[in-house]
Amino acid sequence: MKISSLFRTYAFLFSLSVILFSCEKDPDTIVPEPDLSLVEDEFKVNTAMEDLDNLTLNAMEASGLGFRLESAFNGGLCSTAKLTHDIPTKKITVDFGTGCTSNGVTRKGKVIFTYTGSVLIPGSSVVTTFEAYEVNGLKIEGTRTITNTGINIQNFEITLAVKVQNGKITWTDGKTSSFNTDQVRKVSLTPTGYAASITGTGNGTSKGGTTYTAAITEPLIVTQSCVESGIWIPNKGKINFNYQSIVVTVDYGFGDCDKKLEITYPGGVKEVVLD
Template identity: 55%
Template structure:
């Protein structure tokens, strides 16, 4: 398995995963190696968008929009944050040459947040992220990502978020790209030692080869900040099912241990991999 060249921190990584299989004859054994390469491509796709969670938390905290937690600082020293209160618009500018954040991620370009309401802890409040020339570690990000507060349970300190990505696109340095759309429901439990999150949802799109795929989370993905801070940037539990050209593949993230192991099940076999 080739090494991933992409390393991003975020509360939630690998929201969607797809695998590609090829065989020359109907009864020939499936070769998992092409699937692993495509899997790593999807790691990049999810990492770039999931990294927005940490940026969003930083921006909300610094701008007085609520959702206080012990989130990791993601903004680099060269980034500027311009908050237009009248327009309810926040522009985060990482510059045209880019700057390196505390987790080693090099960002450049702009993220533009527009929001409703005065505090994200109020149900119905939404935050929309769009991009202008935005890149992370050389990967260009496009699309529209909307977070909407669907409800708050004060007794359990849990916020339910509807998360929608429209016209998502990640372009590699060689100009190949993945496009996708997704709908999720996330339950974010806040605490003095960090957050815990569960994720459900679906996604669909086209791979770098132009092939259609769709996926569904069949068992909620789970993420803990206590794992993220130790370098485990993927879900620690939950199952994804991916349908690609009539083939159903699953990815099992385990039972809650802070590790990087994923069990891939495909027609004809299983394979455990360790995410970089």
């Protein structure tokens, strides 16, 4: 009886150890890739916003209110875009009509800039609004405000506070997404045009209905030469997206003017080349 009881005890302990061992995490277990559609959609939204930033600087310069850029107003845009400057009301309107394409980007509708003074003057601001404006089929709505918060004359670097409020994107399938951003952009001139170093945060709701927050963890670098060659994403820097209880990091690289980036998520890494 004692031997039988002892055997049953050992058998129970052995079975328990098997169960506990099987519940331990296998280091080789592959974690499923989370839904990255939100992050991939954000690439397209950010592309539209960087295009808008380039358009703003070009429009202000063409009106004698900004940097002296290497390209003329239409250098990075389509030749049929029309700029109207109403000096008494301090309003600049860029009209793309029913649609025109340059550098692989198709724009239509109007972008309206209402300014207080030259973007080079500390304290001045530019408020951007839209009328039926689309970039590559994405309809953009909301208000974007740029405020000059300081200038470094020695390095000819301007610090701009950039806010997007009530931002809304209507996608080609009719779905919508919303976003707000609060950024600081340090813009300087280089031998090849302007360069912008961007920090800040954002939040929104994807077209799939997922809410998220975003934070730039390493400054995003955007250059005029890359933008006007058709590369509409940062060429350096990192941003974290937080949603559905996970953090996804997007790494834009080390400064190369390309469309390659790396997405790191819990359990894996994915390399992406944007269209």
